[in-house]
Amino acid sequence: MRHTTLGTRGTVPVTGLSFGAAGIGNLYTPVGPGQAHEAVDAAWNAGIRYFDTAPHYGLGLSERRLGAALRDRPRDAYTLSTKVGRILEPVPGAATAAPGDLPDDLDHGFAVPATHRRVWDFSADGVRRSVEESLTRLGLDRIDIVYLHDPDDHAEEALTRAYPALERLRAEGTVGAIGAGMNQTALLTRFLRETDSDVVLCAGRFTLLDQSALTELLPEAAARGRSVVVGGVFNSGLLADPRPGATYDYTAAPPALLDRALRMDAVTRRYGVxxxxxxxxxxxxxxxxxxxxxxxxxxxxxxxxAALADLTLPDDLWAELRAEGLLTENGATV
Known part of the structure; x- marks a missing residue:
């Protein structure tokens, strides 16, 4: 398993493959507590040592389950990230309601009872409160990385109020690394230019089907010695299983993208990949x-x-994807 450290400070280590814990927060469908614990155990056994969660995932369920599964592991042996920007406020009467009397949270993507509501809060007090509440749910003594979560519609407040609060938490040693996480590149690039962020989390914008992060975000990160964590590498399904009916960015894949993915699949399979x-x-x-x-x-x-990450892919595979016009990278060498 590849290991590296984040940003120029080099104090927070991550593995090349990291565990995204939205799924064990009941993303779209329920996951039993035993299955969730077994998933974290399997990640540990595979050598994964970076785990990512957020209050948004299952209204805190992901944080509770991840913290419980990691609690008996040596704390210095792994890196954990969570996010700020959404405060979880209890729904009046939810604590005493019967489970069947509560609506579900599937409008937000999670198969859990809607015991809380999400309140956007990128204030300094909101950041500190969110971190404190995450620590309680996790049951751990510290958080290694904190991201500003989806501040797309709150850019100025996130930059001028939430981010300075994260800087103070980093200076105090409460967190080790700070940054922002989004499904877009423009605001993440702005964070790299205007702040001293260690890392940004970019979902879905640096994949085989979308290399838009190569235009500004990745060159900016490389020039400044900052790190990028990439999520959404399967573009929500199309690159994992290209077939009619597959999804791309959580909607039905357009025919042109499906055709491109199928042609890519034919190339990679010629190399046994x-x-x-x-x-x-x-x-x-x-x-x-x-x-x-x-x-x-x-x-x-x-x-x-983990098995996929352990494979060695030949350079000729990438060369053929480019030669077939299936991988266009704005002139960048990747």
């Missing part, structure tokens, strides 16, 4: 990328991702 392996390896070819974050909900999915 499944497309999902190429999708996982591709971001790690860039020097600014520290880790690829893969969301998993079961031990089998973890073991599959």
């Amino acid at each position: 499944p497309l999902r392996a190429a999708a996982l390896h591709y971001p790690l070819r860039h020097p600014a990328v520290a880790s690829v974050l893969v969301g998993t909900r079961s031990a089998a999915e973890v073991r599959d991702a």
Whole structure:
């Protein structure tokens, strides 16, 4: 398992493959507590030592489950990240309501009872409160990385109020590294230019089907010695299993993208490599990328991702994808 440290400070280590814990927070479908614990155990056994979660995932369920699964592990042996920007406020009466009397949270993507509501809060007090509440849910003594979570519609408040609060937490030693996480590149690039962030988490914008992060984000990170964690490498499904009906960025894949993915799949299979392996390896070819974050909900999915990460992909595979016009990278060498 590849290891590196984040940013120029070099104090927070991560593995090249990291565990995304939205799935064990009941993303879309329920996951039993035993299955969730087994998934974390499988990640540990595979050598994964970076785990990512957020209050948003299952209204805190992901944090509680991840903290419980990691609690007996040596604390200095792994890195954990969570996020700020959404405060969880209890819904009146939810604490005494029968489980069947509460609506579910599937409008936000999670199969859990809607016991809380999410309140956007990028104030300094909101950041500190969120970190404190995450520590309580996790049951751990510290958080290694804190990201500003999806500040797309709150850019100025995030930059002028939330980010300085994260800087203070880093200076106090409460957290080790700070940054922002989004599904876009423009605001993440601005964070790199205007702040002293250690790392940014970019989801879905540096994949075999979308290399938009190569335009500004990745060159900016490389020039400044900052790190990028890449999520969404399968673009929500199309690059994991290219077939009619597959999803791309959480909606039905357009026919042109499906055709492109199928043609990529044909190329990679000529080298004995499944497309999902190429999708996982591709971001790690860039020097600014520290880790690829893969969301998993079961031990089998973890073991599959780890096996894919362990493969060696030939240079000729990448060359053929370019020669076929299937991989266009804005002139960058990746």
